Amino acid sequence: MEATKRYWDDVKEGDPLPEVRVHALTRTDFVRYAGASGDFNPIHHDQTFAEASGNPTVFAMGMLNASILSRVVTRFAGRPGVRRYKVRFATRAWPGDDVICTGRVTRKFEESGEKRVEGELVAVNQKGETLISGSFVAALPARAADGS
Amino acid sequence: MPVDKSYIGKTGRPVVMHVERGKIREFATAIKEDDPIYFDEAYASKEAGGIMPPLTFLQTVSHWDDGRGRVVVPFDLKRVLHGEQEYEFLAPIHVGDVLTVVSRIADVYEKPGKRGGSMSFAVTETTYTNQRGEVVVRAKHVTIETGQVVKD
Numbered sequence: 001m002e003a004t005k006r007y008w009d010d011v012k013e014g015d016p017l018p019e020v021r022v023h024a025l026t027r028t029d030f031v032r033y034a035g036a037s038g039d040f041n042p043i044h045h046d047q048t049f050a051e052a053s054g055n056p057t058v059f060a061m062g063m064l065n066a067s068i069l070s071r072v073v074t075r076f077a078g079r080p081g082v083r084r085y086k087v088r089f090a091t092r093a094w095p096g097d098d099v100i101c102t103g104r105v106t107r108k109f110e111e112s113g114e115k116r117v118e119g120e121l122v123a124v125n126q127k128g129e130t131l132i133s134g135s136f137v138a139a140l141p142a143r144a145a146d147g148s
Numbered sequence: 149m150p151v152d153k154s155y156i157g158k159t160g161r162p163v164v165m166h167v168e169r170g171k172i173r174e175f176a177t178a179i180k181e182d183d184p185i186y187f188d189e190a191y192a193s194k195e196a197g198g199i200m201p202p203l204t205f206l207q208t209v210s211h212w213d214d215g216r217g218r219v220v221v222p223f224d225l226k227r228v229l230h231g232e233q234e235y236e237f238l239a240p241i242h243v244g245d246v247l248t249v250v251s252r253i254a255d256v257y258e259k260p261g262k263r264g265g266s267m268s269f270a271v272t273e274t275t276y277t278n279q280r281g282e283v284v285v286r287a288k289h290v291t292i293e294t295g296q297v298v299k300d
Contacts, residue, residue, distance in 0.1 A: 002183060002184055036175045067178075070204055074183060078196075079185050079200050080196045081184075083235070089231060
């Protein structure tokens with residue numbers, strides 16, 4: 001899905017960001033992300049290792065969840081406009097968990113000659129537990145500069 | 149085990165990574181993305197000057213690192229968690245770019261854990277520089293070693 005063309009002038013503090021939902025993560029998702037990212041820590045794909053480390057089973061890489069959450073930002077601002085993305089990991093995601101990502105605009109400002117917005121983000125699982133909290137900064141085009 | 153502050157300032161060997169179209173496609177699929185800016189050359193050229201990688205794609209530098217790119221603070225793998233990750237995007241990245249990646253341990257410290265014992269933290273700063281000598285991204289990674297085996 002393409003990012004919506006969004007203008008700085010139309011955005012208000014408090015505006016909600018587009019929601020991103022992933023339903024029921026699977027062990028195959030973890031394997032696919034391991035291959036894609038290069039994170040071969042066996043705690044994410046090897047049941048025997050996961051159990052020997054005191055876990056019931058394998059769990060998702062934090063960066064997999066962070067990558068899903070990042071789609072909220074790029075859907076809102078378009079990939080080229082993103083200037084900062086920051087996450088703090090709270091709770092792990094397990095096979096079968098949903099990843100539900102939301103956020104809102106917290107600030108409009110100008111910096112480095114660009115019109116920018118700042119926002120806060122959160123990813124929760126199906127029980128409402130916080131998986132990740134985060135924030136971002138993105139530059140948006142202004143209507144006048146666009147000629148519209 | 150008390151943290152070893154002598155790791156502060158240690159820098160890994162530079163790693164050279166090539167930003168490739170197929171890898172971007174694979175990574176975007178793995179994060180369940182369908183934005184054409186990662187898949188469609190014609191669309192991406194119009195919108196962004198070419199296909200760009202997803203925000204977290206630079207993690208794939210792992211595939212280019214023979215093990216000497218990252219300084220590994222000796223935490224117990226069974227108690228290690230990724231605490232925080234931050235990216236500053238300073239210049240665009242496109243398919244075809246060649247990035248030189250350098251990581252440095254910026255800080256190592258301890259804090260008392262919520263459940264007793266102490267937690268150790270290592271902060272790694274990574275700089276990504278393109279073939280034109282422009283710094284395209286600065287990243288910060290906080291690794292945590294918990295006081296005991298991780299339980300949510």
